[in-house]
Amino acid sequence: MLMKSKSPGEQIEQLLRDYCHALDEGQVDRWTGFFLDDAVYQITTRENIAANYPLGIINCQGRGMMEDRIKALQTANIFESHTYCHVTGPLDVREEFEGRHTVRSNFVVYRTMYTGQAELFASGKYLDVVDTSSGAALFAERIVVIDSRCIDTLLVYPL
Amino acid sequence: MHSAHTCPAVAPSIPSAKAQPPEDFRWPEGGVSRVPFQVFSDPAIYAMEQERIFRGPVWHYLCMELEVGKRGDIKTTWLGETPIIVTRDADGIVHAMINRCAHKGALVCLKDRDNRESLTCVYHAWNYGLDGRLKTVAFQNGLRGKGGMPEDFDPSRHRLEPLRVEVYCGMVFGTYSAETEPLHDFLGDSTRAFMERNMKHPLKILGVHSQMIHNNWKLYAENVRDSYHATLLHTFYTTFKVNRLDMDGGIVLSDKKWHHISYSKRATLQAAAEYKEANVHSAKFDSDLEGPELLKAWEGFDDGITHSIQTVFPTLVMQLTLNSLAVRFFVPRGVDKTELFWVFLGYETDTPEQEHMRVMQGNLTGAAGLVALEDGCINSFVQRGTATSPDRAAFIEMGGRVAESNESSRATEAAVRGFWHGYRNIMGF
Ligand code: FES
Ligand SMILES: [Fe+2]
Numbered sequence: 259m260l261m262k263s264k265s266p267g268e269q270i271e272q273l274l275r276d277y278c279h280a281l282d283e284g285q286v287d288r289w290t291g292f293f294l295d296d297a298v299y300q301i302t303t304r305e306n307i308a309a310n311y312p313l314g315i316i317n318c319q320g321r322g323m324m325e326d327r328i329k330a331l332q333t334a335n336i337f338e339s340h341t342y343c344h345v346t347g348p349l350d351v352r353e354e355f356e357g358r359h360t361v362r363s364n365f366v367v368y369r370t371m372y373t374g375q376a377e378l379f380a381s382g383k384y385l386d387v388v389d390t391s392s393g394a395a396l397f398a399e400r401i402v403v404i405d406s407r408c409i410d411t412l413l414v415y416p417l
Numbered sequence: 418m419h420s421a422h423t424c425p426a427v428a429p430s431i432p433s434a435k436a437q438p439p440e441d442f443r444w445p446e447g448g449v450s451r452v453p454f455q456v457f458s459d460p461a462i463y464a465m466e467q468e469r470i471f472r473g474p475v476w477h478y479l480c481m482e483l484e485v486g487k488r489g490d491i492k493t494t495w496l497g498e499t500p501i502i503v504t505r506d507a508d509g510i511v512h513a514m515i516n517r518c519a520h521k522g523a524l525v526c527l528k529d530r531d532n533r534e535s536l537t538c539v540y541h542a543w544n545y546g547l548d549g550r551l552k553t554v555a556f557q558n559g560l561r562g563k564g565g566m567p568e569d570f571d572p573s574r575h576r577l578e579p580l581r582v583e584v585y586c587g588m589v590f591g592t593y594s595a596e597t598e599p600l601h602d603f604l605g606d607s608t609r610a611f612m613e614r615n616m617k618h619p620l621k622i623l624g625v626h627s628q629m630i631h632n633n634w635k636l637y638a639e640n641v642r643d644s645y646h647a648t649l650l651h652t653f654y655t656t657f658k659v660n661r662l663d664m665d666g667g668i669v670l671s672d673k674k675w676h677h678i679s680y681s682k683r684a685t686l687q688a689a690a691e692y693k694e695a696n697v698h699s700a701k702f703d704s705d706l707e708g709p710e711l712l713k714a715w716e717g718f719d720d721g722i723t724h725s726i727q728t729v730f731p732t733l734v735m736q737l738t739l740n741s742l743a744v745r746f747f748v749p750r751g752v753d754k755t756e757l758f759w760v761f762l763g764y765e766t767d768t769p770e771q772e773h774m775r776v777m778q779g780n781l782t783g784a785a786g787l788v789a790l791e792d793g794c795i796n797s798f799v800q801r802g803t804a805t806s807p808d809r810a811a812f813i814e815m816g817g818r819v820a821e822s823n824e825s826s827r828a829t830e831a832a833v834r835g836f837w838h839g840y841r842n843i844m845g846f
Pocket of ligand 2: 513640647650651789791792
């Protein structure tokens with residue numbers, strides 16, 4: 259049987275899918291593995307973007323800062339256990355330059371906390387730059403823009 | 418733009434004494450070192466607070482002055498549960514008024530921020546000046562001589578209900594009550610001096626968001642005054658030596674005890690054995706950062722203070738955590754819900770590198786703050802733990818039973834007692 263190697267488009271889809279599934283399965287230590295070493299990961303709001311405010315809710319520059327966050331939530335931070343369920347929309351792969359693709363997709367995340375009920379936690383869009391130059395797709399940048407200005411209770415796990 | 422001024426035309430609301438405490442309500446023996454759990458979940462007490470504190474003789478933070486920085490700027494906000502409009506008129510004067518049309522009570526401003534020459538209610542198009550005075554009423558004289566307002570209709574007797582306003586240290590404060598003392602006196606000397614240290618600079622906003630926390634507003638007011646919990650609950654604080662009780666620091670209560678400053682000096686850390694003995698869970702976290710850029714900071718002041726939390730009764734907090742400057746204010750959204758707003762700030766004079774450091778340190782606080790995210794859930798643990806036993810009381814004797822400044826230790830609940838001192842005073846409990 260002939261194995262067809264994946265096109266960049268398929269690699270990108272796979273990356274985005276794996277990312278959500280890892281977080282939804284609670285495999286949070288896999289999270290930084292989806293990023294390049296010098297990748298940027300930010301969570302901000304529509305309001306901050308509109309006002310051109312540089313500071314969102316999370317701002318990680320480089321995988322080191324992302325690893326610190328994961329280590330903190332695993333060993334230091336105190337919060338009630340909860341799970342995420344990501345639902346994402348179709349991808350819009352907009353541009354390609356030297357193996358870097360600009361990708362936009364919409365998402366909603368439901369969160370189940372101590373009440374046992376799944377409740378809508380966040381909606382918004384992923385603005386990604388995905389690098390496929392090495393043959394495997396990784397995030398060079400993931401900007402998570404949430405629609406609401408208001409976070410229910412707290413935000414521990416990345417979106 | 419740090420001048421203080423008062424809105425000239427104020428029609429003070431007449432304080433009513435409608436809301437009453439539940440008949441069986443008594444503050445327990447022990448004064449401010451006991452807090453009856455009933456105050457966190459009783460709707461009658463909550464209603465009384467709206468009247469005596471939020472509509473009473475107290476100054477309340479409304480917004481940053483730079484959110485109404487230009488003439489015609491409009492910002493909507495809340496005072497207690499009441500929607501408020503803050504404006505800057507053509508003469509540069511800042512006004513605040515209730516967001517409630519004088520006709521039938523509709524909201525007049527719907528947007529968070531805007532810039533206009535006047536305010537028009539969308540319902541029947543009554544039009545107000547930026548000072549809240551009624552300018553025109555649509556079809557006041559009817560059409561073709563028919564309809565319209567009665568002969569004796571006097572637009573000057575209808576307006577958006579104004580608040581008294583004072584602007585101080587880049588923040589707009591408002592009050593309904595004619596009895597509220599001047600802001601200068603309400604704050605007191607120590608509060609003003611420290612506010613000026615941190616805030617009396619040309620400010621700029623770096624980011625905003627809010628958090629819905631599932632607890633009574635007073636639990637957050639207590640929590641920010643609770644220096645005892647800071648290094649016990651917040652492991653990241655301890656591990657990265659951002660703030661620990663074994664640094665030099667102290668608690669300063671304002672003259673009336675209502676407001677407080679908690680400060681620490683990072684360079685003075687002398688690791689205390691008690692941290693090990695108390696089995697503080699931070700010991701489990703090893704302290705190397707993969708991304709040390711997070712804690713890159715500069716000494717902004719020459720007094721050695723590297724971390725401070727300052728409160729102004731009832732719902733304003735100012736923080737300077739390393740260089741992360743932020744204003745937090747919280748709005749009651751019902752007896753067991755509070756919206757906590759974060760306004761992250763820098764100075765106009767910051768270099769790009771300094772601004773970058775403030776942005777990175779923005780990771781420390783807020784809804785996802787590495788040193789502080791616990792506060793989002795901890796108060797709801799208290800809410801859930803206390804709601805079913807309103808007749809019990811909290812035990813607040815750390816550092817003594819009175820509310821007094823302590824410039825040598827923050828292992829004290831003195832500022833929490835200070836809050837309850839103010840609260841009981843104003844509520845008549
Ligand atoms: S309610 Fe505002 S004009 Fe009628
Ligand atoms: Fe805290």
